[in-house]
Amino acid sequence: MTNPNGRFGSHGGQYIPETLMNAVIELEEAYNHYKNDRQFNQELTELFNEYAGRPSRLYYAEKMTKDLGGAKIYLKREDLNHTGSHKINNVLGQALLAKKMGKTRLIAETGAGQHGVATATAAALMGMECVVFMGEEDTVRQALNVYRMRLLGAEVIPVKSGTATLKDAVSEAMREWTSRISDTHYCLGSVMGPHPFPTIVRDFQAVISKEIKEQLYAKEGKLPDAVIACVGGGSNSIGSFYHFIDDKDVKLIGCEAAGRGIDTFETAATMNTGRVGIFHGMKSYFCQDEYGQIAPVYSISAGLDYPGVGPEHAYLHDIGRAEYVPVTDDEAVCAFEYLSKTEGIIPAIESAHAVAHAMKIAPKMNKDQIIVITISGRGDKDCAAIARYRGEDIHE
């Protein structure tokens, strides 16, 4: 679906400083070589299966299905992966690629901390140095993950510039990369940034939809009617959608963080409130003001708290292949509690956005229809923040 210049329709591209151009060209060449290399793919599959615990389960949520009284609901359990989220899929792929390229140091941005933890984990496993940039506000919201990264041997640098959240962590990681390229790979955590990142990250995450398709076929002998996943930058969702894009009868639904609502300024729903712009290396949709200044965004979820969205999602939106719906903090918190009580599964607050939308549409669907919800991560990291949201003052 990518054209040679890294475009998805009019989106994507490589809007980065000249200093980084040879680095992304080198990365693209290496990726094009290794993606079809048998040994690389064997090593990656081995890491996926033996280290990360793939394939992840496709679990029939029977109680939830009966309770909602409509479509049959399956949960794609990316929360069961090693490190607790889908982020490990991309990180293992990129770390292995970086190692083949002779890089000895990984840098990464992180929002909720899941990508930072995954990168620190891969770096520890592969004997690489690791530096993670994290918005200062997020280091407070996700203190436990900061400790996990340090425990794994990574250096965590709190980013104080701008809004001190995910977008600023991305900016700071890009600045760091321009200052140290020869030994360093920027392990970008989502399907965003300059080409080839949106394609590379998508390909490593596409294992999610590949497995869903096979697992659901084994269980039900058919395709799902809808696949639902949360969208920040959009890596777990594009991974969940990818192998269904050509199956036109499968509805693809991305759930954006609406924060306090898309009619307020405290939102991170990029497709629903943003417009086309150029930022962080790509053309896509961004929350911005009339002069193109990137807007401060808000969501209860540190992982969805980003003012842009990956260019392939922007394209799927433009051509109407995928639908992007806003889900508020309140709806996500209710879904977080609902899934915990109903199925005994505590989802990441990010994933709870997808659960919330499924709760809205499942009752209106027929019992012979099937919804797959990607549970992109586990919710342990969010418990203290959700308790505070509900007025309980607990500390980690």
Add this chain to the structure above:
Amino acid sequence: MSNIQSAFENKKAFIAFITCGDPDLETTAAAVRAAAENGADLIELGIPFSDPTAEGPVIQGANVRALQGGVTTDQIFALVKELRSDVKVPMVFMTYSNVVFSYGTERFLSTCHDIGIDGLILPDLPFEEKEEFQPACRKYGVDLISLIAPTSENRIAMIAKEAEGFLYIVSSLGVTGTRSEISTDLASIVDIVRQNTDIPCAIGFGISTPEQAKKMADISDGAIVGSAIIKLLEKYGKAAPEYVGAYVKSMKDALR
């Protein structure tokens, strides 16, 4: 010949960068005049952006202060129009792609033409993406300035061949900001540039002292200074133009 090249005629150019609206537009106007009167051959006017990914802490700070003061692209256009009544040196805008794209590329560049802006520098626009803005730049006679970095290597010739106005050679890896030492082999880069184009090239990033400026201008056609000037604006605020003038004079004297 574009107006920009007049800045390099028979001399080494001193290029001054000032972020518009830091701390306010009145001070910007006075600082631009002080720079021009004291020998700046070309002035880069920064249109602030919320997330300036190519800037170090000093210029990031200027962007934050300017935006907190509420400055907008339209106000900056009005400022330039007013400055053009008496400031004759070439002036170029330095900003980020989204500021131009979001304003409407065509509308942005036609306004640049109307108010007397000679060039546009976008640090997040590499050679491969310049078609995004080049057609409108051509149409309105605004030079789209290309950058060359220490990592450009095999790309230098390609970039130089299509360069317009002047070539901006980035002295060091990393972001903008003053540096005590510049270790890149810039003479080799300039050699390749000279083999591929006749347009002038100036070196920027990390230059703050007259000695550094002279050293850079000796191997190229000029020196670009940003963070050192922004530090004066940060330190002296509304009183900064006088200090900017004196600083520009000391730098220009070193290049004479």
